[in-house]
Amino acid sequence: MADVNRGNRPLSPHLQVYRLPLAAITSILTRITGHALVAGILLLVWWLVAAVTSDAAFACADWVLRSWIGFIVMTGAAWALWYHLLAGIRHLFYDAGLGLEIETAQKSSMAILIGSGVLVLLSLILFFAF
Amino acid sequence: MRYITPLKAAKGLGASRTGTKDHWFLTVTACALALLTPVFMLVVGRAIGLPRAGVVAYFGQPFPAIVTGLFVIVGMLHFVRGTRIMLDDYLRGTALKVGIVVSVIFSYAVIAAAAYALARMGLAQFVLV
Numbered sequence: 001m002a003d004v005n006r007g008n009r010p011l012s013p014h015l016q017v018y019r020l021p022l023a024a025i026t027s028i029l030t031r032i033t034g035h036a037l038v039a040g041i042l043l044l045v046w047w048l049v050a051a052v053t054s055d056a057a058f059a060c061a062d063w064v065l066r067s068w069i070g071f072i073v074m075t076g077a078a079w080a081l082w083y084h085l086l087a088g089i090r091h092l093f094y095d096a097g098l099g100l101e102i103e104t105a106q107k108s109s110m111a112i113l114i115g116s117g118v119l120v121l122l123s124l125i126l127f128f129a130f
Numbered sequence: 131m132r133y134i135t136p137l138k139a140a141k142g143l144g145a146s147r148t149g150t151k152d153h154w155f156l157t158v159t160a161c162a163l164a165l166l167t168p169v170f171m172l173v174v175g176r177a178i179g180l181p182r183a184g185v186v187a188y189f190g191q192p193f194p195a196i197v198t199g200l201f202v203i204v205g206m207l208h209f210v211r212g213t214r215i216m217l218d219d220y221l222r223g224t225a226l227k228v229g230i231v232v233s234v235i236f237s238y239a240v241i242a243a244a245a246y247a248l249a250r251m252g253l254a255q256f257v258l259v
Contacts, residue, residue: 126172
């Protein structure tokens with residue numbers, strides 16, 4: 001079988017070594033960011049409940065929220081939220097049958113990646129400036 | 131030829147007759163959240179860093195309370211549907227059932243916790259004075 005001339009046909013992708021196109025990576029990131037947002041909402045709701053519980057509870061939650069752990073979680077959540085928002089809007093267009101061409105999807109992928117980065121920087125600037 | 135009756139096509143429920151509602155619910159909540167998210171981030175960003183009394187007073191105001199309440203409720207309902215799609219994709223059998231139960235319980239627990247906190251803060255000025 002190995003010696004059979006198969007001609008110059010395109011081969012189907014080997015799933016283990018298949019390099020995902022950018023549009024596939026940005027698509028699966030939508031799901032990942034959506035679920036990772038659990039960390040952000042948990043931290044925030046814990047902080048809100050602590051504020052109506054006791055001084056000690058609030059001191060603990062507030063310390064975590066404003067420590068470097070909280071900074072990483074909240075900055076990550078802000079990015080995930082912006083990313084999920086932009087990618088979600090793209091999925092609404094996908095649902096309407098728009099932007100499904102490979103080149104358009106490539107461009108929208110870049111727009112989502114760059115856009116979410118810019119928006120999270122803007123959010124951080126707004127947060128620390130005011 | 132189409133093997134689908136005009137009625138079936140008009141109903142638009144697909145082969146399983148379920149799931150279309152979930153998809154539509156995700157679409158509607160996605161639109162709501164697209165508008166809510168930037169406002170929510172601004173609201174929360176202004177509250178982080180306040181002392182405890184400041185946080186309670188801040189979320190006692192109508193606008194921050196309503197935006198935060200809406201975001202958590204609509205966000206977690208959106209999360210339940212989104213998680214369900216992921217669970218359906220990756221899990222089977224008992225693991226799938228357990229996953230769905232856990233995600234639903236978790237989501238409503240988060241909603242209840244946030245609603246409780248916001249209610250306490252909204253009532254704080256009347257109850258604690």
